[in-house]
Amino acid sequence: MVALHARRSAPSIHAWAAAYPEKPLIVVLTGTDLYRDLQTDADARQSLALATHLVVLQDAGLAALPAPWRSKAQVIYQSARQLLPAVKSARGFRAVMVGHLRGEKDPLTFMRASSQVLAPNIHFDQIGQALAPCFEAAARAQTAQTPAYRWLGGLPRAITRQRIKRAHVLVNCSLMEGGAHVILEAVQSGTPVLASRIDGNVGMLGADYAGYFEVGDDAQLAALVRRCAAELDFLQGLQSQCAQRAALFIPFEEKRLVINLLASALSY
Numbered sequence: 001m002v003a004l005h006a007r008r009s010a011p012s013i014h015a016w017a018a019a020y021p022e023k024p025l026i027v028v029l030t031g032t033d034l035y036r037d038l039q040t041d042a043d044a045r046q047s048l049a050l051a052t053h054l055v056v057l058q059d060a061g062l063a064a065l066p067a068p069w070r071s072k073a074q075v076i077y078q079s080a081r082q083l084l085p086a087v088k089s090a091r092g093f094r095a096v097m098v099g100h101l102r103g104e105k106d107p108l109t110f111m112r113a114s115s116q117v118l119a120p121n122i123h124f125d126q127i128g129q130a131l132a133p134c135f136e137a138a139a140r141a142q143t144a145q146t147p148a149y150r151w152l153g154g155l156p157r158a159i160t161r162q163r164i165k166r167a168h169v170l171v172n173c174s175l176m177e178g179g180a181h182v183i184l185e186a187v188q189s190g191t192p193v194l195a196s197r198i199d200g201n202v203g204m205l206g207a208d209y210a211g212y213f214e215v216g217d218d219a220q221l222a223a224l225v226r227r228c229a230a231e232l233d234f235l236q237g238l239q240s241q242c243a244q245r246a247a248l249f250i251p252f253e254e255k256r257l258v259i260n261l262l263a264s265a266l267s268y
Contacts, residue, residue, distance in 0.1 A: 002026045003047070006033040010043035017050040024265035027051040031178030031200050032104070034064040052268050053261060057179025058203030074261065077204075078181055079254035082246070085190025086166045092121040093229035095194070096167040098160055098182045099174075100128040101135035106173040106196070108135075111142040112218035113171075113225065114149035122148060122229050127163065129154035165189040168235065169228050175215060177201055184249040192238035194224050205245060211238045 001016045003009040006027055016025055027047055034056065037044040048054060048066070054073035056062055065073055099105040107126060114124035126149070130136035139151035155163070164170055170186035170193050177200030184204065186193050195201040197212040205211070213220040228235045247253070 002028065004028045005030055006047035007037040007041050007044040010047050013047045013050055014043075024052045024268040025050060026053040026055065026261065026265055028055040029057075029061065029065075029178060031174075031176045034061055034178060035176040035199065038064075038066070053265050055261065058200060060199040060203030061178065064199060074257075076254060076257045076261065077248045078179060078184060079249050079251040080161075080181070080185045080188045081251060083161065083165050083189045088166065088168050092123055093119075093225075094123045094125060094167045095169050095171050095225050095228075096125045096127065096163055097171040097173065098127045098164060099172075099180075100154070101126075101130040101139060102132065104175050106175050106216060108138060109173040109196075109216050109218045109221060110171055111138060111146075111149065113222040114142065114146050116219060116222035117148060117225055119226065119229065120148075122225060124149045124225075125163065125167070126151045127153070127155050127160055161185060161189065164191055167191055169194050169211075169225065169238075171221065171225075172196060172201060173215075173221070174198060174201070177204075179204060187242045187246050188249055190239065190243075192228075192235060192242050194221065194228070194238075206241070209238075209241055210234075211241075 003013050006029055013027065033044060048069050054069060055076050056073055057078055059075055062070055062073055062075065097110045101107040110126055126139065130139060142149045143151050164186050170191050172180055172183055172193060172195040174196055177198060179200060183193055192211060193205060194211045195205060196215045198215060213224055
């Protein structure tokens with residue numbers, strides 16, 4: 001059995017372990033598992049105890065696991081097809097944030113940052129459906145009062161990837177992440193990232209990455225966007241750092257690690 005989410009899949013995990021105690025059980029852990037549920041939910045912790053194999057989606061995820069379970073865990077980065085980098089527009093600078101508007105993604109920090117960047121050539125685009133009325137209201141109000149900001153709502157994945165590819169930076173403001181797919185999509189599109197300094201993002205981009213801001217710090221994010229727009233060397237440095245991580249996110253490597261994991265499980 002391969003299960004996604006230690007807490008959400010707990011009933012199935014527990015039923016499988018009871019019915020087939022000698023058979024392999026792989027549990028893939030998400031950000032809510034690692035950075036919330038394992039601290040508060042007994043069922044989630046029991047899922048880890050029952051698993052024969054654990055998977056985390058970025059390097060820092062191993063450290064978030066309780067020590068007794070790290071020995072049966074491995075890192076498998078998710079992947080995305082590489083896109084040919086776009087020639088970025090010279091007429092303006094565009095920051096894009098991608099993800100449905102919900103609490104864990106902290107969409108309000110991106111909105112607040114757009115209010116602090118007054119340069120007419122810098123633009124903020126937010127892509128994602130509002131999953132609560134408060135976020136829809138905030139996005140509509142921000143669009144009305146801030147010329148630099150646009151809320152584009154939910155878009156098809158292919159269109160979203162093209163917008164990421166054509167943006168100058170992708171922004172990730174999340175409060176918790178297991179391993180943000182949108183970050184690796186940006187890296188695989190030649191677009192550098194500005195990200196909140198959380199374990200899930202550091203595990204994707206590396207501890208020495210220069211594009212972090214503190215969680216919820218809209219002023220720091222705004223300053224980074226302004227610096228990227230004004231200092232080509234800084235922006236190119238971020239792009240170079242992202243390019244050094246790209247080999248982690250290629251489909252062949254994810255496929256190889258998944259096949260090895262299943263072979264290991266079947267010989268368990």
